[in-house]
Amino acid sequence: MSTAASQQPASIKRRYWRWLQYLGGALIIVLLLMERVGWLPLPILERLEWQAYDLKVRSTLSEQVDSSLAIIDIDERSLYEIGQWPWPRATVASLVEALFAEYDAGLLGIDVVFAEPESPLWQRHWETLSQQYPSLHDAPPPDDGDTQLANVLASFPVVLGYYFQASLQPRDPPPVGQLPMPAMVEEPSPLPFPKPKRYTANLPVLQQSALGAGFFDNPYVDSDGVFRRVPMLQRWEGELYPNLPLAMLLTLLGQPAIKPMIGEGAGVSQLEALDVGGFEIPVDARGAALVPWYGPRGHFEYISAADVLKGRLEPGALAGKTLILGATAPGLMDLRSTPVGAVYPGPEINLSLLAGMLHQSILAQPPWVFGLELVILSALGGLMVMLYPRLNAPLLIVVSGALLAIAVGGNLWAWHQGLALPIAGLLVLLTVQMLWHLAMNFLRETQQKRWVAARFGQYIPPELVESMVESGESFGLEGEERALTVLFSDVRNFTAFSETIPPSELTQVMNRLLTPLTGAIHQHNGTIDKYMGDAIMAFWGAPLHDAQHADRAINGAFAMLSALGDINREFTAEGKPALAMGIGLNTGPMSVGNMGSSFRMAYTVMGDNVNLGARLEGLTKTYGVSVIVSDATAHQAPGWCYRRLDKVTVKGRSQPLWVMEPISRWETLTESRRDWHAAFEQALGLYQAADFASAARAFRALSDQQDRPTQMYLERIEHFNANPPPSDWDGVWVHTEK
Known part of the structure; x- marks a missing residue:
């Protein structure tokens, strides 16, 4: 082509x-x-926008504190010293009077609603008391707490708080209290401000005495429950009413008219800002402003209400300050979730918004x-x-x-x-x-990867390569630690075998030997690591993850022995000697990846568990069996019946382990073979318990007296009878050769 x-x-x-x-x-x-x-x-995109906004807020918080703003805090200490809330209106009146008369406050906003009339016990029983005490008969009753508070409110610049509600249930009571006068708004056309269904306001006697009032509810809390923006105005019965911070600003400026500023963008006219006496407040199309966060909770000055009532402040300590009275005591605290804190007091939110309006630091979204x-x-x-x-x-x-x-x-x-x-x-x-x-x-680039995979197929099964290509798994060649099973095989006396073959035929014989053995490994998803003469090193569990790597490795080992049997039949028919092979397997954490030099790399495994696999292959000669596995491999492949060969330490390791011979899968084990396995395990148990006399009888009773492990234990028992082991003998046999 x-x-x-x-x-x-x-x-x-x-x-x-x-x-x-x-x-x-x-x-x-x-x-x-x-x-x-x-x-x-897409709600997830909206959530992402909120998270990005919150992150920007937290990363740009101001370190500056406005000393002209403070919070009068109904805190836990205040409740302890003054009493549980609600306090008598006379106490609240004393608090408000002290703020102005003793400490020279400039303006007070109250983040509390006085919706119910106070009815002290003495007031309810005044007529009875006047009859019992003639001296009180002609005396007028003292002023009640509401009247005392109203008199104080009328004497000082105070802005009260109230709240609207967006829902109205069939059994809801009618609106409570009295709304203040609506704000003066130069409205060119109806704007989409919130329209609540009901409200809870202050007693008329209190509201009429105060300079103004503002709502502190927020119908614009985002769906994740976080306060990010608040409406500046809400519409009730055709009139617009300001929130508490805006009402306080209007009071500071002498109640100027609010002028909506309409902007043009993308062919759409919408509300862009509110002009309040020269102060421009950026808002969105619904009239909501982003709260300008200055810091985490406690950024503004907090003054305990108890300190005010007990006279602990210096005279004139609050001179000219703008204050908000609110609660942070447990059970009273008006808690909100905000970008700067999951638990944030409502009074500080209102003070932050007021500070933003005064400093003209509210962010805009034109x-x-x-x-x-x-x-x-x-x-x-x-x-x-x-x-x-x-x-x-x-x-x-x-x-x-x-x-x-x-x-x-x-x-x-x-x-x-x-x-x-x-x-x-x-x-x-x-x-x-x-x-x-x-x-x-x-x-x-899949075509190129398939080309690479075709070359990789020389070392691992083609179907495994196909799985690697088709799966979404990453197959980086950089080194990583992974639990694998490694196999070492070695043909017995191959050197003597090769001496009987002309050198010109040796390569052909090697190919005839290694090809079916490699095919047996590939058949069970093993990866060829390397050929070392007549020896093979392979592993399971990489590059493709395989939870059954130990079981597949044992299957592969027996498939290799079966393939060797077929090869031997061909060799004997040609007059060549038959070959034997030993196989060792171990399972454990190993380092796998591309290793080598800048000139040549190989995808291989390394580590102590790899070396142990090589040691186990060498032990097949000692114990006269074809396959030996470690106890770790046996644990990972419980579907096999194993004969425990010995408890040993191998050269280079101090930790003892059991070496085992896989006999057969449990489902294919014959009854006679099960009995033989049980008898060998019993004899081995007696040997491990140092009951050498009973162990010798048990080993001699085994039917297969030509079995190399059986003969080995009888020889050891004779040795220990002549040279008894120490009293703390643990049954471990130490191998000093590889």
């Missing part, structure tokens, strides 16, 4: 893969754009952000679709990493400029495009 003819199919295949990359990349862009415009919502994101996704996606199919895998990863760094860097730069730009869609685009084109590159 000509070169052009051989190259044409490869060229067609390359074009096929290239067009597949183009189409797949374009489909990724289309699906992502459909998600962005809401045609194909209406043009949506159009910008679509343009970037389309342009960058198109660039990747055209460029990536021309890049190899390493360069593709480098380019993707560079684009990712530029995207993240640009997003962080915009963040520091006051813009909260989306990043999840861009991250998904870069990641999925990179993975798609990497996968296509991988598949496009």
Whole structure:
């Protein structure tokens, strides 16, 4: 076949893969754009956007503390010293009065609702008391706690708190308390502010005495339960009401009108910000502002309410400060999950928002952000679709990493400029495009990998190579530790055998010997490590993982013995002597991978457990058996019946182990063979217990007196009868030769 003819199919295949990359990349862009415009919502992408936002928040927290803001904390110590909540209204009145009269506070926002009238015991029984005590008969009853608190509220700049509720159940009571006057909003057209179903506000006597009020509920908590943005206004019966921080800002500025700022972006008009007396508050289309997080819990100054009531502060300590009264005591704390903490007090959220408005540090999401994101996704996606199919895998990863760094860097730069730009869609685009084109590159190189696999097939079974190619498993050639089973085989007296063969025939004889033995190993998914003359080293469990590696290795060993039997029949028919073979197997952790030098490498196994396998092969001569396995191999392949040959230590190892001979699979073991196995195990047990007289009788009673292990133990017993072992003898036989 000509070169052009051989190259044409490869060229067609390359074009096929290239067009597949183009189409797949374009489909990724289309699906992502459909998600962005809401045609194909993907909750996981929304969650990713939230996680990215939270990460940016935590990585850019401010170290500066505004000393003009503080929280008056109804903490655990306050409850211990003052009493359990709710406190008498007179106590709350004393607290508010102390903040202003003694400590010169500037403004107080109360993150607590006083919705129910106070009814002290003395007030309920005043008429009875006045009848019992004539001196009280004509005296007017003292002011109740609500009146005392109302008088204090009327004397100082205080903004109360209340809350709306988004749901209304059939049995819900009617709205409680009294809403404050609505905020003055210059509204050019109805805007999509939240419309609650009910509210719980303060007593009229209290609300009428305060300068204002603001809600502290949040109907815009994200579906993962995290506070990230809060509505600045909510609509009730056609009027707009501010949240608590905004109500406090309005009080500080003298109740200016709120001017909605409408922006244009991507052909859409939407609410962009609120102008409050010259203070611009960025909001989204629903009128919600991102909370400007300054730090973890405790970033702002906390002052215990008990210290205020007990007069422990220096006079004028709160001069001009803007305060929020709230609770952090267990059972009272208004806990929220936020990007800066899973447990975050509600009063500090409100103070953070107020600080953001005062410092003009609230992040903006202008209406043009949506159009910008679509343009970037389309342009960058198109660039990747055209460029990536021309890049190899390493360069593709480098380019993707560079684009990712530029995207993240640009997003962080915009963040520091006051813009909260989306990043999840861009991250998904870069990641999925990179993975798609990497996968296509991988598949496009399959032909070359198959060529390599064909060469690998000289060492491992072709069907195993096919499994490696078809599976998704990684087959790196770098060294790794893995539990494997190793096999060493050696033909007995092959040197003497080869001397009877002319040198010109020796290579042919070696091929005739090693080919069927290799086939037996491949038949049971073994990997040929190397040939050492007439010896073979093989292993199971790599490169493809195999949980049955020990069992397959034993099957392979017996298949080798069967193949040797067929070879011997051919040799004897040709007048050549028959051959014998010893096989040793061991299982355990080994280092497997490409090892060697820069000139030549080999996929092989190394380690102490490999050396032990070689030692076991050498012991087959000593014990006169064809196959010996370690106790570790026997443990991994329980389907076989094993004869325990001896408890030994081999050269180079101090730890004793049992060496065993696999006899047969349990299901094929005959009854007579089972009886023989049980008798040998009983005799061996007597020997290990140093009961040599009983052991000798048991070994002599075995029917197979030509068995080499049986004769070996009878010889040992004679030796120990003449030279008794020490009293602490553990039955271990030490082998000093390889």
